[in-house]
Amino acid sequence: MLKHEVLSRLTETKVVAVIRGSNAEEAIALSKAAVQGGIPAIELTYTTPHVQKVFEALAEEDVLLGAGTVLDPETARHAILAGAKFVVSPHFNEEIATVCNRYGIPYLPGCMTIREMVKALEFGSDIIKLFPANNFTPSFIKSVNGPLPHVRIMPTGGINLNNIQDWLSAGAVAVGIGSDLNKAYAAGGFDAAVELSRKYMQQSAQ
Structure with missing residues (x-):
């Protein structure tokens, strides 16, 4: 899949499930629940032990797989070779950008900050992850797009069913959701995570 195709799918999807499992088995179950609930993009975080197993388990699923919590270029390359179609980190790193551009x-x-965003743009980032988004309000996107109208923002952290539509209406090209899925899975198991995923997709389509 070409880079522009991945970017198009991310912006069409609008919802990315950020999967953090206490182990590979939990991450696989959470990912499959999200997919069954209609979320077509999954970010597998490298905080999950043995995350390689999760990539392998989801290889045949009809889902756009990405890697999250990527902190260094070595991890970025590992993720790409494991099948990640996009790479996400909690910060900007020039060496990660170089590896991603290479592939x-x-x-x-x-x-x-605007400074961080401009630097990320200079190194080829097409979508900026606003993180943690719970430190901001949706109006922040409009404030950024004033001086930087071409910046596309994906807020992550603090997104929930009550505010997802506010962020999308404010101009977010997509949102990252995660902690809610873990809570639903812990409280009600696989079916609860599937149902919550469906609700997120319904909200994003309004």
Whole structure:
């Protein structure tokens, strides 16, 4: 899949499930629940032990797989070779950007300031992850797009069913959701995570 195709799918999808499992088995179950609930993009975080197993388990699923919590270029390359079609980090890292550019993979770095965003743009980032988004309000996107109208923002952290539509209406090209899925899975198991995923997709389509 070419870089522009991945970016198009991310912006069409609008919802990316950020999967953090206490182990590979939990991450696989959470990912499959999200897919069954209609979320077509999954970010597998490198905080999950043995995350390689999760990539392998989802290889045949009809889902856009990405890697999250990528902190260094070595991890970025590992993720890409494991099948990640996009790479996400909580910060901006020039070396990660270089690796992603080399392989033609979108890099979505976490940024909070205009300075960080401009630097990320200079290194080829097409979508900026606003993280943690719970430190901001949706109006922040409009404030950024004033001086930087071409910046595309994906807020992550603090997104829930009550505010997802506010962020999308404010101009977010997509949102990252995660902690809610873990809570639903812990409280009600697989079916609860599937149902919550469906609700997120319904909200994003309004």
